[in-house]
Amino acid sequence: MKKVLLLSTGGTIASSPTENGLSPQIDGASMVRLIPELNGLCEIHYKELLSLDSTNIQPEEWASIAQAVFAGLSIFDGVVITHGTDTMAYTAAALSFMLQNLNKPVILTGSQIPIGEPNTDGKRNILDAFRAAADGRLAGVYLVFDGIIIHGCHARKTSSLGLHAFESINREPEGAIKDGKVILNREPALPSRKSLTLNDNFNPNVLLLKLVPGMKPELLEAIPQLGYRAVVLEAFGLGGIPNTRRNLLPPIKALIKREIPVAVTTQCIHDGCDLTVYDVGVEASKAGVLSAGTMTTEAAFAKLMWILGQTTDLNKIKELFNQDFFGEFAEN
Numbered sequence: 001m002k003k004v005l006l007l008s009t010g011g012t013i014a015s016s017p018t019e020n021g022l023s024p025q026i027d028g029a030s031m032v033r034l035i036p037e038l039n040g041l042c043e044i045h046y047k048e049l050l051s052l053d054s055t056n057i058q059p060e061e062w063a064s065i066a067q068a069v070f071a072g073l074s075i076f077d078g079v080v081i082t083h084g085t086d087t088m089a090y091t092a093a094a095l096s097f098m099l100q101n102l103n104k105p106v107i108l109t110g111s112q113i114p115i116g117e118p119n120t121d122g123k124r125n126i127l128d129a130f131r132a133a134a135d136g137r138l139a140g141v142y143l144v145f146d147g148i149i150i151h152g153c154h155a156r157k158t159s160s161l162g163l164h165a166f167e168s169i170n171r172e173p174e175g176a177i178k179d180g181k182v183i184l185n186r187e188p189a190l191p192s193r194k195s196l197t198l199n200d201n202f203n204p205n206v207l208l209l210k211l212v213p214g215m216k217p218e219l220l221e222a223i224p225q226l227g228y229r230a231v232v233l234e235a236f237g238l239g240g241i242p243n244t245r246r247n248l249l250p251p252i253k254a255l256i257k258r259e260i261p262v263a264v265t266t267q268c269i270h271d272g273c274d275l276t277v278y279d280v281g282v283e284a285s286k287a288g289v290l291s292a293g294t295m296t297t298e299a300a301f302a303k304l305m306w307i308l309g310q311t312t313d314l315n316k317i318k319e320l321f322n323q324d325f326f327g328e329f330a331e332n
């Protein structure tokens with residue numbers, strides 16, 4: 001029987017009502033006790049890592065989670081991580097970069113309704129997550145939520161309340177859990193011949209900024225003084241950046257001249273960006289921005305933090321940003 005580690009970090013799934021609203025209170029073993037269907041599915045081991053609303057999960061917690069997964073995978077066949085949904089997509093992307101050559105499944109799940117409530121989605125999600133972890137075919141970081149399996153670099157939380165909280169962006173879901181069975185949509189990747197490595201060096205000084213019509217260029221000018229070492233701009237449509245009146249290109253060029261890379265993603269949920277189509281993209285490209293292409297904003301942001309933990313050389317940053325490590329870009 002497969003041995004799977006449950007790492008609990010908090011989130012709605014582990015929450016109970018308090019006088020201050022919902023907050024995480026319930027440990028992993030107590031959650032599992034509420035799900036009798038888990039009996040006989042796999043051998044479950046527990047580690048209580050954090051008890052946080054995922055709003056409070058930051059890059060330091062990503063590193064703690066990655067370290068616990070790394071340690072767990074030397075013993076167990078897979079890891080299930082219960083996590084708040086609000087920043088789960090960021091954590092999943094960050095783990096994908098920190099844990100390389102994964103030959104085992106790392107499955108994140110959570111819920112929109114606390115596990116103690118009668119209409120909770122938490123029991124189903126945990127059960128499905130263990131099914132995916134014990135299945136034996138998946139390797140890498142995935143989300144399992146509302147019956148779908150999503151690549152760790154392609155998840156986006158698209159509903160703040162709905163039980164179908166996540167969508168797979170720019171990639172078909174990896175699969176689904178139907179009638180208790182794990183159905184995969186593609187052949188699982190061949191196992192890596194290299195051994196698992198943990199690289200949890202992160203530089204948290206990356207700014208993610210959503211452009212709005214009329215944004216002041218002075219805002220970009222202030223970025224270096226705040227200690228940021230890279231910027232992700234969530235731009236318009238295919239990646240357009242305003243280049244008349246409040247022209248954002250001069251401060252962008254100044255940032256790049258100071259060796260602060262500027263990457264561009266899109267505010268649109270689907271299809272990513274392409275800076276070759278419109279003048280407002282081509283000019284941005286000429287100014288030296290990096291295009292995130294079909295990476296999600298969450299993946300591009302976590303990737304840039306991780307890359308900055310490896311190197312400060314602008315050319316190397318560019319090379320690593322454009323490199324597809326684990327399928328974070330859409331398949332052709």
Ligand SMILES: NC(=O)C[C@H](N)C(=O)O
Pocket residue numbers: 010011012013052053054055083084085086087110111112113
């Ligand atoms: N559904 C949830 O888990 C939301 C919660 N605020 C969290 O992210 O921890």
